[in-house]
Amino acid sequence: MTQVDPQVLARARARITGPVAFPAAEPVPAGLTRVAAGERVWALPAWPDGATPAVLEEYQTLPMPLDRPGQARRVLAAALRCCWTRLDDAPWPGRAAALTDVLELYATTTRGDAELMRRWAVGDLRRLADTGWLLLDEEAGTVRPGPRTALWAEESLAPLRALLRRMPPPPGGSDE
Structure with missing residues (x-):
């Protein structure tokens, strides 16, 4: 069985489930941005400056699914x-x-x-x-x-x- 890189898994999880909260003592994987909130942090996908909605759509990471x-x-x-x-x-x-x-x-x-x-x-x-x-x-x-x-x-x-x-x-x- 192939081992999945934990950083790749963390980025995929953040992409699918949205922001992920975890204890502040844990490191944030590469490709994710750390946002502190007291005793926990949020890991958010980091996108290059200037990433347009088209780029996000290409990566199937729309910012927010909205009906209205x-x-x-x-x-x-x-x-x-x-x-x-x-x-x-x-x-x-x-x-x-x-x-x-x-x-x-x-x-x-x-x-x-x-x-x-x-x-x-x-x-x-x-x-x-x-x-x-x-x-x-x-x-x-x-x-x-x-x-x-x-x-x-x-x-x-x-x-x-x-x-x-x-x-x-x-x-x-x-x-x-």
Whole structure:
């Protein structure tokens, strides 16, 4: 039986399952980026600068499978608005926000049936969590930025900060 290189196996696992969390003492295999989060780290696939969506598609590593990409972006923005309260700081690690606050903020920024929008938003929150953009704890009723936000280049954050500043403040007084 052929032995598989553990680094190759780790990269394949990260590619299939998304970000992988493990104890901070373990080394991160080559080809993966280490994102620290207290006593654990996340290993994310590292792509060359300038990798376009076409390159990611060629490697069968789409950034996020979305049925309604516009809605998912709005859900992500609502979550970031509630979790990333100090916009002059980096978004990672952010802080946990109440899931109800994120859903309420999202509902105030959309049109249509509010209850239907909330149900769709929960599905999008789950997909965003599955792909590492958010960390969702439905049992605790919290959400916070995911490890992928740690990889955003500082120069790309200015437009995002401007967008979040234009959004209504988070409910529940979670804005600092």
